[in-house]
Amino acid sequence: MLVVEYLSAGYKKKQVLNEVSLNFPEGEFTTLMGANGCGKTTLLHAISGLLPVQSGHVQLNDEPLLKLSRKEVAKRLALLPQVATSPAGLTARELIMQGRFPWQSWWRQWSDQDEKAVNEAVEVTGVSDYLDTPLEQLSGGQRQRCWIAMTLAQDSPVLLLDEPTTYLDVAHQAELMNLISSLKSKGKTIIAVLHDLNQAATYSDRLVMMKAGQVYCEGEVETVFTKDNLQQVFGLDAHIVRDPHNDNPIALPVVDANVSVNKQSDIQSAKKLEGELRV
Amino acid sequence: MMMEVHSPSYITQRLSLSRLSGAFVLCVVLLLASFVHLSVGAKSLDWMTIWHALTAYDPSDLDQAIVRESRQARLLVALMVGAALALAGVIMQAISSNPLADPGLLGINSGAAFFVVASLLFLPSLSHHYLPVFAFLGATFAALLVMALSGSQQNSERLILAGVAITALFASMTAILLLIDQQGLDKLRHWLTGAIGASDLKKLEWVYPYLLGAVLYSFVLVRSLNAFHLGERVAASLGVNVMLLKLSGLVLVVILSGSVVAVAGPIGFVGLVVPHMARLLIRNGYVWLFVYSLLLGALLLVLSDIAARMILRPYEINTGIVTAFVGAPVFIALVLGKMR
Amino acid sequence: MKAVLFSPRPLRLGFSSKVNFHARASDLFWLMFFIAMLVFLFLWSAATGSYQLSVWDSWSIVFDPASMPDRLVQVIWEFRLPRMFAAALCGAALAIAGVVLQSITRNALASPGLIGVEAGASATMLVFVVILPSVIPIVFLPVTAMLGGFIVATFIWVLSSAAGYSPVRLVLVGVGITSMLSAFTEMLITYGDIELVESALMWLGGSLYQTSWQQVYVMVFWLVIPGTLIWLSFRQLNLLVLGDKVAFSKGVDNRKTVPFLLFLSVALTSASVATAGTLTFVGLIAPHIARRFCSNRHGALIPLSALIGACLVVLGDTLGRSAFAPLQLPAGLVLVLVGAPYFIILMGRLKR
Numbered sequence: 003m004l005v006v007e008y009l010s011a012g013y014k015k016k017q018v019l020n021e022v023s024l025n026f027p028e029g030e031f032t033t034l035m036g037a038n039g040c041g042k043t044t045l046l047h048a049i050s051g052l053l054p055v056q057s058g059h060v061q062l063n064d065e066p067l068l069k070l071s072r073k074e075v076a077k078r079l080a081l082l083p084q085v086a087t088s089p090a091g092l093t094a095r096e097l098i099m100q101g102r103f104p105w106q107s108w109w110r111q112w113s114d115q116d117e118k119a120v121n122e123a124v125e126v127t128g129v130s131d132y133l134d135t136p137l138e139q140l141s142g143g144q145r146q147r148c149w150i151a152m153t154l155a156q157d158s159p160v161l162l163l164d165e166p167t168t169y170l171d172v173a174h175q176a177e178l179m180n181l182i183s184s185l186k187s188k189g190k191t192i193i194a195v196l197h198d199l200n201q202a203a204t205y206s207d208r209l210v211m212m213k214a215g216q217v218y219c220e221g222e223v224e225t226v227f228t229k230d231n232l233q234q235v236f237g238l239d240a241h242i243v244r245d246p247h248n249d250n251p252i253a254l255p256v257v258d259a260n261v262s263v264n265k266q267s268d269i270q271s272a273k274k275l276e277g278e279l280r281v
Numbered sequence: 282m283m284m285e286v287h288s289p290s291y292i293t294q295r296l297s298l299s300r301l302s303g304a305f306v307l308c309v310v311l312l313l314a315s316f317v318h319l320s321v322g323a324k325s326l327d328w329m330t331i332w333h334a335l336t337a338y339d340p341s342d343l344d345q346a347i348v349r350e351s352r353q354a355r356l357l358v359a360l361m362v363g364a365a366l367a368l369a370g371v372i373m374q375a376i377s378s379n380p381l382a383d384p385g386l387l388g389i390n391s392g393a394a395f396f397v398v399a400s401l402l403f404l405p406s407l408s409h410h411y412l413p414v415f416a417f418l419g420a421t422f423a424a425l426l427v428m429a430l431s432g433s434q435q436n437s438e439r440l441i442l443a444g445v446a447i448t449a450l451f452a453s454m455t456a457i458l459l460l461i462d463q464q465g466l467d468k469l470r471h472w473l474t475g476a477i478g479a480s481d482l483k484k485l486e487w488v489y490p491y492l493l494g495a496v497l498y499s500f501v502l503v504r505s506l507n508a509f510h511l512g513e514r515v516a517a518s519l520g521v522n523v524m525l526l527k528l529s530g531l532v533l534v535v536i537l538s539g540s541v542v543a544v545a546g547p548i549g550f551v552g553l554v555v556p557h558m559a560r561l562l563i564r565n566g567y568v569w570l571f572v573y574s575l576l577l578g579a580l581l582l583v584l585s586d587i588a589a590r591m592i593l594r595p596y597e598i599n600t601g602i603v604t605a606f607v608g609a610p611v612f613i614a615l616v617l618g619k620m621r
Numbered sequence: 622m623k624a625v626l627f628s629p630r631p632l633r634l635g636f637s638s639k640v641n642f643h644a645r646a647s648d649l650f651w652l653m654f655f656i657a658m659l660v661f662l663f664l665w666s667a668a669t670g671s672y673q674l675s676v677w678d679s680w681s682i683v684f685d686p687a688s689m690p691d692r693l694v695q696v697i698w699e700f701r702l703p704r705m706f707a708a709a710l711c712g713a714a715l716a717i718a719g720v721v722l723q724s725i726t727r728n729a730l731a732s733p734g735l736i737g738v739e740a741g742a743s744a745t746m747l748v749f750v751v752i753l754p755s756v757i758p759i760v761f762l763p764v765t766a767m768l769g770g771f772i773v774a775t776f777i778w779v780l781s782s783a784a785g786y787s788p789v790r791l792v793l794v795g796v797g798i799t800s801m802l803s804a805f806t807e808m809l810i811t812y813g814d815i816e817l818v819e820s821a822l823m824w825l826g827g828s829l830y831q832t833s834w835q836q837v838y839v840m841v842f843w844l845v846i847p848g849t850l851i852w853l854s855f856r857q858l859n860l861l862v863l864g865d866k867v868a869f870s871k872g873v874d875n876r877k878t879v880p881f882l883l884f885l886s887v888a889l890t891s892a893s894v895a896t897a898g899t900l901t902f903v904g905l906i907a908p909h910i911a912r913r914f915c916s917n918r919h920g921a922l923i924p925l926s927a928l929i930g931a932c933l934v935v936l937g938d939t940l941g942r943s944a945f946a947p948l949q950l951p952a953g954l955v956l957v958l959v960g961a962p963y964f965i966i967l968m969g970r971l972k973r
Contacts, residue, residue, distance in 0.1 A: 014784070051869075052870065080871075082870070083866035085867060090916060091918075100871065103871045106856060134630050381793070438793065441793060442730035445735070446964070449902070453957035456822070460950065461948065596812065601804070606801060612793075612800075613793075616793040616794055616797065
């Protein structure tokens, strides 16, 4: 279990996180949600140590994470930051192999365990077909799979994913979300930042809604993903409906009354108007 | 990089009276600085002598002769050079959308300098009237190289590093020429660090038609530049021919800094510093930015030239060295303040 | 054969299941190729000069000195060989420093000169040559120059990372400080005694004239220790190229690794500046040439760049002393002439 207690963090001029306390149960998929600038990415970065923490602590299975060395943290916690770059000349395999960095040292180069972890990551993410292809020749979805494989090769119990589906088209997004939620069966604890409300509600076990650097509400999807909470956190007026296939909650933004969305009704009202004019 | 918030132009137009008075104050300061400039030097002169030399010149008075024969010329050169460099800087920062652009940093000055040195060494019989032409050629060549190196995306860091590489290239080639021709080194080493001297008045005569033309043409571009400031796409959708604008800007920069190099050698950092000083006073609107930059550029160079003659009296430091010592810290402060 | 050689699949080479490493066959091939190239350049360079020999003669002199006339052996062993070794070592050191700088800043145009070592060393050198001649014995001049380089580099690092490290700031603050220092250098060049200035300029241009075996030994030491430490950090560099955040989340501690690597590259640069003056372009261009053969795989990139840097400086020095004989052009300047056009073409291609 990953525990965050009274965590405050931020940048020089402005504090972004204000005494956030949260529990992330083991083997569950938790999504951080909130409007732009609410501190969800900052929270992810603070947990991973990327951003120095002002106060508070982070514990993984009663072990204080912030006191460990970088490599020790990386063995326990793998962060996939938002990456836009793909370095030229690197093949998928070479990228994934670099995920083994925390387990290697100057005197310990490449071991059988490293080999095993990489093979497993390749198998889970299904990238074996293009292992020796340079990254720049792959599609966006394939490349993102490689980055996830690299994060998996790190072999850490906790995965932190920062908007993993950004820059992908709809089909690849769905494919990738299926892959990520399948990682739960490998016993991984997954913490992700997602922008798409319905992806978050569909794939995660728990939701954390953040507002102005604090946790507004958290818990199971069913209890948190409500009309009221969406209104409060995003300022969004939405209906909650059910997915006809699996009964998951889905948010549909309310359309303003004076927008004519239905062409049929447009024609009807036009006819009606015409009739009135005749009379 | 921070985007500044600009007030709409109808507000700024109403405020043009205060801008006019600001420009007037600057003119007065410039005038005072010019007087100081005339009075200092190997021999200090009092202000009455200068006043007489300017209004009722008596050639038999030796002090007045110094003013009229040598110092006045030097002052004129400093004024022209400063104004031209500042204008080149504003235009360069505008068309590259890069607050760190400067003809010196981007290698344009050193390209011009290399061509001038090469022409002096290889074609010694050529009339000196052609020097500015060689300077333009070198400046154009360097500018094209920097653009080719820095790529199309707007990346300050890459542009500056491309400039550094180009500067290194031309500086080394100049050094090779000077190593081959040892007498050339002795003759040219003052000029190569950006020197202003009285003898340069003659050189000013070769370049002033170009300079005048460039200043006038830059005011023609003002409206397009105002639109361009909102972004390349916005400008294009407002009907600005962006390609033509960038090309014109580049030609102006080449002419302005090429002329300066032909007269006074490569003087750096004026083009970087002055536009930022002007922007402290003028938030937007290129007409006034140009006016203020011209005045401030002239002022900065006159002051630098005074400092160059005062610091190590009776020796003189080259003005280009003084501007580097003033400008580099400003550059660093800009980097530390703006880049993340 | 060709398929195996240029397959992107890395080979696992090793002595046991514990001690082994990955390398592409092509990387190994290019390493061998450039070692051979360096050996050939050495022999050609040893043969070239005011007393011209054949490459075959220089081979026998180097590997079997007893069979050749004493006078020839002396010319080669005492004058040409130390100079060539110094050239190769300096080129290798600068190339490695260039790889580190370009990878840390993730900018293809970064070079070791940017962190102020060269400018600092040049300024110090000129101060002690032109303003205060004979204050410091000539023997200690290189060490003093090195110290000056170190101080300036430290200053740039402190200034640019005071408000949090960022590669962009490091590079641009470096540009600022460097141009201020070069204004200072120019001032000394302009006002100094022309004789002293000329000798300082010769040194600044990257001249290897009068190099002794002593200097070569010192340079070996300065290349091997920092160079090996940097090579052993190739995995950190591989990750740093992917971005600071990625590297950090994989366990690279930027706050320690980056200053450590910078420190090593400052050591490499200042040592080579002390031996051969400023050879500006090598650190910029050698990593680019090497990257065409092994892209950003630092395990291969570091040794390959070192070899290419060595080849370049040996080539530049030999051309400099033979092409315009009797005039001797400093190696650094020749390199700029040879390297700049190639560099510009290369960058033009990279853009696309």
